[in-house]
Amino acid sequence: xxxxxxxxxxxxxxxxxxxxxxxxxxxxxxxxxxxxxxxxxxxxxxxxxxxxxxxxxxxxxxxxxxxxxxxxxxxxxxxxxxxxxxxxxxxxxxxxxxxxxxxxxxxxxxxxxxxxxxxxxxxxxxxxxxxxxxxxxxxxxxxxxxxxxxxxxxxxxxxxxxxxxxxxxxxxxxxxxxxxxxxxxxxxxxxxxxxxxxxxxxxxxxxxxxxxxxxxxxxxxxxxxxxxxxxxxxxxxxxxxxxxxxxxxxxxxxxxxxxxxxxxxxxxxxxxxxxxxxxxxxxxxxxxxxxxxxxxxxxxxxxxxxxxxxxxxxxxxxxxxxxxxxxxxxxxxxxxxxxxxxxxxxxxxxxxxxxxxxxxxxxxxxxxxxxxxxxxxxxxxxxxxxxxxxxxxxxxxxxxxxxxxxxxxxxxx
Numbered sequence: 001x002x003x004x005x006x007x008x009x010x011x012x013x014x015x016x017x018x019x020x021x022x023x024x025x026x027x028x029x030x031x032x033x034x035x036x037x038x039x040x041x042x043x044x045x046x047x048x049x050x051x052x053x054x055x056x057x058x059x060x061x062x063x064x065x066x067x068x069x070x071x072x073x074x075x076x077x078x079x080x081x082x083x084x085x086x087x088x089x090x091x092x093x094x095x096x097x098x099x100x101x102x103x104x105x106x107x108x109x110x111x112x113x114x115x116x117x118x119x120x121x122x123x124x125x126x127x128x129x130x131x132x133x134x135x136x137x138x139x140x141x142x143x144x145x146x147x148x149x150x151x152x153x154x155x156x157x158x159x160x161x162x163x164x165x166x167x168x169x170x171x172x173x174x175x176x177x178x179x180x181x182x183x184x185x186x187x188x189x190x191x192x193x194x195x196x197x198x199x200x201x202x203x204x205x206x207x208x209x210x211x212x213x214x215x216x217x218x219x220x221x222x223x224x225x226x227x228x229x230x231x232x233x234x235x236x237x238x239x240x241x242x243x244x245x246x247x248x249x250x251x252x253x254x255x256x257x258x259x260x261x262x263x264x265x266x267x268x269x270x271x272x273x274x275x276x277x278x279x280x281x282x283x284x285x286x287x288x289x290x291x292x293x294x295x296x297x298x299x300x301x302x303x304x305x306x307x308x309x310x311x312x313x314x315x316x317x318x319x320x321x322x323x324x325x326x327x328x329x330x331x332x333x334x335x336x337x338x339x340x341x342x343x344x345x346x347x348x349x350x351x352x353x354x355x356x357x358x359x360x361x362x363x364x365x366x367x368x369x370x371x372x373x374x375x376x377x378x379x380x381x382x383x384x385x386x387x388x389x390x391x392x393x394x395x396x397x398x399x400x401x402x403x404x405x406x407x408x409x410x411x412x413x
Contacts, residue, residue, distance in 0.1 A: 036079045037065040043083040054078025122166035122176055130160045130179040134300065137186050153187040157203075164210070171215075178214030181207045182300050185223045192229060193344075195383035201230050218257045218298055221247040225257075225264055232268060240268040256297045256304035259288035263313040270320035278321045282314055308337025312349050319356055328356040335369075344382055347373050351388045358395035367400050374407055 040050055047058045047065075054061070056078065063069040079085075119126075133156050160180050168176060188203035204227040211220045224247040228240035244265040248258065266281030289310050297305050304310075315330030331353035338346035350373035357366035370392060377385065386408060393404050 033065040033067045033069075033071060036071065036075070039079055039083045039085050040065075043085070045082060050079060050082045053082040119163060119166045122163040122168045123172055124175070126163045126166075127172065127175045127179050130163070130176070130183055131300070133160065134179070134183040134186050137183070137190065140190075153190050157183055157187045161210075174213065174215040177210050177212075178216040178219055181211030181214055181223065182216075182219055184210060185219070185226060189226055192226075192233075193382050193384050197230060197233060201227075204230065216298060217250050217252040218254045218301060221250060221253045221257050221261060222301065225261055228264060228268065232271065237268045237271045241265060241272070244268065254297050254301070254304075255288050256310075257301065259285045259310055260304055260313060261285075262288060263310065263317050266314075266317035267320050270317060270322075275321050278317060279323075282317050282321075285310065285314055285317075303342075306337070306342075307339075308334040308342065308345060308349070311337060312345060312352075315349070315352060315356075319352060324356045324359040328353060328360065331356060343376065344385065347376050347382075347385055348388060350376070351385070351392055355392050355395060358392070363397070367396060370396060370400055371403070374403060377407065 051058045184207035188200045192200035231240040262285035266278040270278040311330045312334040318327035334349040354366045354369040
């Protein structure tokens with residue numbers, strides 16, 4: 001199993017790249033650690049070979065290839081000398097369009113190749129462009145983990161925010177703010193899933209600020225919900241509950257999002273030790289999800305009513321509340337409900353199902369689910385999944401602990 005990309009993320013410094021390539025008369029190009037590793041492997045070289053030629057240490061080059069350190073022009077030059085390869089000077093926006101077309105099966109997103117100068121006017125075409133870009137980033141996030149989009153997501157976000165300063169009709173401006181806010185929320189989630197909590201915190205606050213001038217109350221509520229993940233990670237469970245209740249105070253949000261909010265509120269209350277309150281919120285989540293009219297779900301939020309999603313969220317609340325049998329039922333349904341486009345969600349649910357079975361002392365079932373999760377992690381780059389595996393580790397046998405250790409160690413090497 002290839003779990004080397006389970007955690008970590010590629011970092012790049014746009015200013016450094018732009019300055020170097022401008023001085024050398026070449027267009028801006030982004031080279032990632034994965035690109036360098038692929039070139040080295042294809043050339044039949046190991047890290048020691050490149051270290052000798054480039055004058056850098058093996059450990060430094062290893063961190064660059066794993067995305068822990070940024071790729072600098074001098075490193076790129078060293079790899080070019082060692083491998084005999086010249087990294088193609090291709091415009092970043094053109095590459096992005098081609099990747100997007102290949103990934104989601106649509107025509108190349110030509111609007112990404114436009115000038116970086118702030119536009120004077122914006123219309124519905126720009127709204128659609130931002131929405132399509134967000135859908136592309138969501139596809140990466142749900143199939144490969146939030147860390148998989150890395151610098152790409154933040155670059156596209158900067159492109160989208162340019163249109164907020166353009167002249168636009170009132171209805172277009174409101175839609176632009178919602179579209180840009182949705183993208184900021186997606187990039188924040190990607191950063192959070194990649195372990196970049198401070199960046200995620202700022203982006204979620206930015207997303208809320210932008211959507212204040214938008215036209216989508218459900219989106220604002222969803223951003224507030226996502227922000228509570230950050231608060232929970234910091235142990236600020238009371239803050240999380242207050243934010244969720246604030247979001248629930250808006251009667252305009254759709255039923256599917258309301259169910260999502262109640263379930264998350266239940267989980268945060270369970271962390272606070274309020275088990276009765278948690279179970280009441282779970283019941284309200286199930287009641288909201290039973291609403292027969294889910295047609296009001298915004299296009300961006302289709303995953304809220306998709307099979308597996310609410311079962312996973314409710315399952316986590318039940319697990320936190322110590323209702324392990326009920327949690328196991330929910331996670332089993334979630335595993336069945338998540339399709340190939342929700343690889344990360346499926347892996348999460350399998351890990352949580354293994355935890356529920358472990359608490360129930362169903363050792364065989366727990367280890368079966370844990371191994372199923374490990375086998376499906378190839379290509380998924382998620383700090384949250386890595387954390388989930390660490391939390392599962394003490395609950396399983398020694399042999400499986402060693403398998404988890406190998407997966408986590410492979411991800412760090």
